[in-house]
Amino acid sequence: MNERIPQRIDFRRYTDQGVTLDGSISLEESGTSMPRLNDAVLENTGDIKYHLEFDTDILGNRFMTGQVLAQVVLQCQRCMDNYTLDLNCDLSIAFVQSELAQKQAEESNYDIFWLAKKELIDPRTLLEDELLLALPQIPMHEESEIGKACDVRVTFLEQDDLMADDDSNSHSIEKEQNDTDNPFAILKQLKK
Template sequence: MLNRLPVDVNPFKLVEQGRCLAGVMPLQQLPRLVEVVLAGTQDVAVTLDFTRSIGGRPMIKGHIRGNVVLECQRCMQPVTIPLDVPVEVALTTFESDERPEQEGLEAWLVEDERLFIQDFVEDEILLALPLAAKHEQCEPVRKLIEALPSDVVLTESGQEDSAVITKKNPFAVLKDWKKTE
């Protein structure tokens, strides 16, 4: 699978021919993904089968596989996320086409009978990434501070102070305002 994928294709012709594209998508060709991932992320393997759905709609089925390195949102260290993105989209030429959704498929709008493989693959990967990447087990960068009741005061050593702070009501000055009239 060392093949490079084409830049753009006519997906409807590929569906008629029953073609399958398989190859490697270099990371540097995916600019939006490059902004999100860390160093160490490798190229992704892509398999796209241009076929028809059960209802006869032109569609793309396949997989995108690889590993991406993201920043753990707990410990801020690199975390490797394995990708195994199943692709199953129906091709359509107009936005208001509801038939793909009726078949349980996601619609992909094809303009000018051209599908840019790089954009298609990048969109599928970005949709599959976790919202917050994290290790299974890791410690946060900073210690979490538990919320305490507002009337409890801690001393420097972290022990509860028995003295209770009386809060001043910021509206206390208005209490007598109506009485002066």
């Protein structure tokens, strides 16, 4: 069903009933309900699409699996130009309220989401967390785009190549400078 995402959900009821949420969060709604994501990116370019399935496994883990998709604009820290990044997050999260439940969920390879005893969850906050974790620490154009969109990297490499050619000449100049700047150069002449 493609409907508006609820503001609060009871994870126990959702996992017991095997609820599936499928839809999108509009650009306007994400602008107000996901402030941390909006602060971390230059622009959110469209709707955030999600597919969430709640369930309980054979070990009693209450979990949510699914996917969230978004497209954001970041600033490349190499060339300082803007670029668009597609975020595609696969979710596998267990809701835990005790250390025993946490250990069991970790052994089942779920990510952990701690809850108080009677806490309701805002799924938009949960999705925002996952999108923030998917952002690169240092935004840069992808390696395949170097030369197309990120001129600084290509120019830097070309300058390195030129410097390698001049490397042999610079060693002899440096040696001459070191000999004249060296305070023991006079002793070298006395030794002769």
